[in-house]
Amino acid sequence: MRIVEETGFQPNAVARSLVSKETRLIGVMIPDIANNFFSQLLYGIDSVISEYDYSLFLAITDEEVEKELKYLRLFKEKQVDGIIVGSVHFLDEHGHYLKENQVPLVVTGHDLPGYDIPTVNVNNVQAAFDATSYLISQGHRRIACIPGPLWDPPCGLDRLGGYRKAMRAHGLSIPDGYVAEGDFTAKSGYEAMARIMQAAERPTAVFVATDLMAVGAMNYLHDQGIRVPEDISVMGFDNLEIASLTRPMLTTVHNDPYMYGQAAGQNLLKQLRSEPVERISTVPHSLVIRQSVSALPT
Amino acid sequence: MRIVEETGFQPNAVARSLVSKETRLIGVMIPDIANNFFSQLLYGIDSVISEYDYSLFLAITDEEVEKELKYLRLFKEKQVDGIIVGSVHFLDEHGHYLKENQVPLVVTGHDLPGYDIPTVNVNNVQAAFDATSYLISQGHRRIACIPGPLWDPPCGLDRLGGYRKAMRAHGLSIPDGYVAEGDFTAKSGYEAMARIMQAAERPTAVFVATDLMAVGAMNYLHDQGIRVPEDISVMGFDNLEIASLTRPMLTTVHNDPYMYGQAAGQNLLKQLRSEPVERISTVPHSLVIRQSVSALPT
DNA sequence: GTGAAAGCGCTAACAC
């Protein structure tokens, strides 16, 4: 022990891992770290796994399928003890790959019907339904929608689907030009809003599938001298930090990626201890009412 | 080769690392991943190291010295090939530790006089000087400042110093109550602005040491019905995404953390190839003029 | 070229 002190000896974790067959590394794969949604997700994951002396091996994919596959392989090579995948393209290739390699795994932001892989996700269609219904409850009838890209099931298909479902449930029609797809960036929200304003009759409210795009949409309206919420109401989705930083503050759906990350981390930890896990964890959502939606006189 | 295909063999990187003495892992230590500044930094680092098949081992310290030391030790144990440290508390303990362990290292956001460690940093005092001088050139005389926390040399001391220097250089005095320290959060900027507004005579402009705090400051003014920039001008620092998302858009100092990260990554890569590196890389800054600063009539 | 063997720094399983 004295000699350990004197020589400043430090064990070599690589050698240890070779024999113990565990690296205490969790591979986390996300498309875009610059997006606050994913950095919060990461933070949530780290907050739980670091308590148990696991560390993060981070893979950023830039939404490129090729990189996703590459990193999946790399995770295996580097012998990570577990994998958390944040909403990436989910293809059958991925599925096959993951099925072969028996590494504990959690995927967030997808539902993955047909795979026996634990997922953590919000009920996107229900949440979008609730958000749209809220708009309707405030007296809005002409409601537009800016969904995420259609290749992304949760933010594209599901949230758009929830919006459609709510409109249908209330007997409201969706005029031509009331749906304009974005690609997650604020800029795309700005442009989508511009397209929506070309419609024959202006909407009185817009449901936007992510906060960042909602900020873009609000900025377009601001730059055109259209007031939010007096002229047009805007509803976001995610409740990122930025939602409370805009003026007016954004009314949105609370879908805390930090909580997401924690749920995913906890699920993975259970798997690592060989405890049973639920196949699907649905994290609760809620409406957070701020300033960007106004009630219409009836 | 056929058998490799058939059995789906994958080499074990841990065993390989044990003999080759390289893990192709870069340890990156940052205080707060939820802060866009650091996620951009990380993205910049990844963009260069991933080209050379290095991957990220991420350590999030929550600004706690204890965790910083813990992760420094962990980096060593896990045999990372290089370390990039993003503005953390830099103490002599860290210095000693790093000196002992001959691992290639780059630190960003600090100047580290007295250590022989490569750093990449902006010239914070010059940049703050330039920002303040710009305010003065626009006719402002009563200029307040919201620096970062004083324990953080770059954002606290240096940027405050640059502001002071510019004021002095132009023969302007700094009234009592014109300097209110923040702690990097938007909320702290909001509160600091509130304190500044208690001063006997209101400033006509504020220089804020980070964009996020500047947004907080603008929000305080907005909530009080004080117009930006008509009543008070606000100048930020960093040029994060949010600076172009606010209305009015924030005039700020371009200090792109993505570029930072790239510079740090490149420096580290050079060290890994045993090429000589500059001890200090100063990344250029520039003013980005948007909407939050007005010219005062003279 | 192809094949066998040594050894990286640890842990676990033995003996004593």
Next chain:
DNA sequence: GTGTTAGCGCTTTCAC
């Protein structure tokens, strides 16, 4: 307890 040894899965060396 204290000491020795085998072996984790690779790379490298050296012999053939």
